[in-house]
Amino acid sequence: MVDILHRIGVKAPLAEVYSALTTADGLSRWWASNTTGSGDSLGGELQFRFMEGGFDMKVLELAPNEHVLWEVIDGPEEWIGTRIDWKLTRADDFTVVLFQHQGWEQPVEFMYHCSTKWAAFLLSLKSLLESGQGAPDPNDLVLGNWR
Amino acid sequence: MVDILHRIGVKAPLAEVYSALTTADGLSRWWASNTTGSGDSLGGELQFRFMEGGFDMKVLELAPNEHVLWEVIDGPEEWIGTRIDWKLTRADDFTVVLFQHQGWEQPVEFMYHCSTKWAAFLLSLKSLLESGQGAPDPNDLVLGNWR
Numbered sequence: 001m002v003d004i005l006h007r008i009g010v011k012a013p014l015a016e017v018y019s020a021l022t023t024a025d026g027l028s029r030w031w032a033s034n035t036t037g038s039g040d041s042l043g044g045e046l047q048f049r050f051m052e053g054g055f056d057m058k059v060l061e062l063a064p065n066e067h068v069l070w071e072v073i074d075g076p077e078e079w080i081g082t083r084i085d086w087k088l089t090r091a092d093d094f095t096v097v098l099f100q101h102q103g104w105e106q107p108v109e110f111m112y113h114c115s116t117k118w119a120a121f122l123l124s125l126k127s128l129l130e131s132g133q134g135a136p137d138p139n140d141l142v143l144g145n146w147r
Numbered sequence: 148m149v150d151i152l153h154r155i156g157v158k159a160p161l162a163e164v165y166s167a168l169t170t171a172d173g174l175s176r177w178w179a180s181n182t183t184g185s186g187d188s189l190g191g192e193l194q195f196r197f198m199e200g201g202f203d204m205k206v207l208e209l210a211p212n213e214h215v216l217w218e219v220i221d222g223p224e225e226w227i228g229t230r231i232d233w234k235l236t237r238a239d240d241f242t243v244v245l246f247q248h249q250g251w252e253q254p255v256e257f258m259y260h261c262s263t264k265w266a267a268f269l270l271s272l273k274s275l276l277e278s279g280q281g282a283p284d285p286n287d288l289v290l291g292n293w294r
Contacts, residue, residue, distance in 0.1 A: 003149070006266075007259035009291015092292040098259055112154035112245055119153075119266030123288070141270070144156015145239040 004101040004115045008122045009094035012129035014065040017095045020125060021068050021086055030125040030134035045073070050137050052147065055079060078110055097122065113146050151248040151262045155269045156241035159276035161212040164242045167272060168215050168233055177272040177281035192220070197284050199294065202226060225257055244269065260293050 010017055020026035021039070024046065028035040031048060037056075038044035044059045055075035060083070062068060068086040072079045085100040099122060104111050120141045128134030135141065157164055167173035168186070171193065175182040178195060185191035191206045203221035207230070208214060215233040219226045232247040246269060251258050267288045275281030282288065 002152075003254070004152070004262070005149075005254055005259040006263040007256060007290070007293075008263060009293065011291075094292045096291065098256065107150070107152055109154060109245065112152040115151070115262070116153040116155060116266045116269060119263045120270070122263060123267070126291075143154070144158075144243065144273075145241045146154075146156065 001102070002104045002107050002111070004099075004104070004111065004118055006097075006099040006115075006119055006122050008097050008099075008126050009091065010097060010126045010129050011094055014088055014090065014095050016129055017088055017097060017125075018065045018068070020129060022062070028136060030128045030136050031121050033136045033138065039068075046070070050147075057084065076110070078104065078108060097125070110146075113143065116143055148249070149251045149254050149258070151246075151251070151258065151265055153244075153246040153262075153266055153269050155244050155246075155273050156238065157244060157273045157276050158241055161235055161237060161242050163276055164235055164244060164272075165212045165215070167276060169209070175283060177275045177283050178268050180283045180285065186215075193217070197294075204231065223257070225251065225255060244272070257293075260290065263290055 020030060023039060024035045024037055027039065032050055032054065034049040035046065037046040039046045039059060042059055042062055046057045048055045056073050057070035058073050060069045060071050066088055070084040072082050074080065082101060082103040085102055087098040089096050101118060124135040124140065167177060170186060171182045171184055174186065179197055181196040182193065184193040186193045186206060189206055189209055193204045195202045201222060202219055204217035205220045207218050208216035213235055217231040219229050229248060229250040232249055234245040236243045248265060271282040271287065
């Protein structure tokens, strides 16, 4: 099992970062414009839709302003059963986001791509909260021959 | 042992990407402005200097337009002995870069940070080769309270 790890510091209050991770409106502003469902209740499900396919997540754990854990219940084969873990803390004037996409079976080339793509979307999250403007799909950064 | 993985597709010939990874001039345009040393010979050493500290790498393997492998011989404690592996292939109209920072002892918070930071520098590499303008230190993206 291998994991994707990232860290960003966001100049915004904990509650704003938590909201951007737990509401369809917030998520739609930095990840998938087409996001529906419920991210702020245990067992809730979120549907993220991109031009080609998408992901469904189930909310496994929630601790307001501290922790969010999703399980991928539908999407690309390599993603199903993996977990997305968000931990929030404060350091200096920043809300620090520790991100894990846990439990990949193998470090396949698609995992390399998703790692870079997650970084780009985390920068989109940071930009949204600091400047009001994210870069969600479909206006996100295209990394090359794979979206 | 845990690894950082990334993938980008760069709209540039293999030889240009290889050059940006094996010459001090190329490396200085997307990673550390202050880069010296020899990256195009086996056993060569490269010195990357940032505002706070830096990294020294030794070239362990070179296959022109295909593969570059460095070992970190000086720098932050967590980096020493780890390896940076670059594999280049062609796909569609892109040179695909598969990047690994291999052999971290533990997934410490600094590793999360370096993972996101590597993604930002890979985007700098892509930008350099596609538009002529990279974003090397000290003009790179600051991710938060850690540089």
